Amino acid sequence: MINPFVVSDKNFKSTKIKNAVIKKIKTHSLLKSNLIIVIGGDGFMLETLKKYSKYKKPFYGINSGNYGFLMNKFSEKTNYKNLNKARLVSISPLEMSVKNRSKTVKKSIAINEISVLRQSRQTASLTISNGKKQIIKHLISDGVLVSTPAGSTAYNLSVYGPILSLDSNKLSISPISAFRPRRWKGKIVSDKSKITIKNLNPIKRPISAVADNIEVRNVISISIKTNNKIKFNLLFDKNRSLQKKIKIEQLRKETN
Helix, strand or coil: CCCEEEEEECHHHHHHHHHHHHHCCCCCCCCCEEEEEECCCCCHHHHHHHHHHHHHEEEEEEEECCCCCCEEECCCCCHHHHHHHHEEEEECCCEEEEEEEECEEEEEEEEEEEEEEECCCCCCEEEECCCEEEEEEEECCEEEEEECCCCCCCHHHHCCCCCCCCCCCEEEEEECCCCCCCCCCEEEEECCEEEEEEEEECCCCCCCEEEECEEEEEEEEEEEECCCCEEEEEEECCCCCCHHHHHHHHHHHHHH
């Protein structure tokens, strides 16, 4: 039996959908629920996943934003009592450990991607390693992205990074507007990788690191790895699974 807790964004469209949903199904408190229905866009879903992950409950998203890659399409005809037929997808986030110029170390997780961005008019000057193996000795660019498969169709795709299948066990490292070497297209690595990105000139060329929506500024170095101890369980309607959405984007990219 489905006993949902419903949480929604505070905009008009989300509130309207929430009212329609609670007319169709009895809702419960967070502690008495066995499912969290999230109404909003992808950004709101990312915030909610992190906020409620400790409760170990699956999440079913209803889109009230734009594309809603992590969400399901809203329909007045949806029977929310049949959510136990939805398809479950488990994803693990990236974890970044960031050291800034004041020697403070901050940690945060990212479900989609970790982006390293130039913080001033100066381009970023970076070196990137995987464990003891150097991936690129000196990258001059606007920054670099490290993306999960779930996030590979988001910001990563916008910077011409590869689309990764959910079961690929890979991460994408994609440059943002690479200046030197101009033709470097990035690299696909194992999701067991321990990626280190260092700022080669933190005084003249400051950078920031962003894990989804959490930003750390004046960064010296960033360590990134997959945190397999954390699992986010997302539910999708049968014909709109996350795997299918990724496949559609792959086909769209191939035909463009």
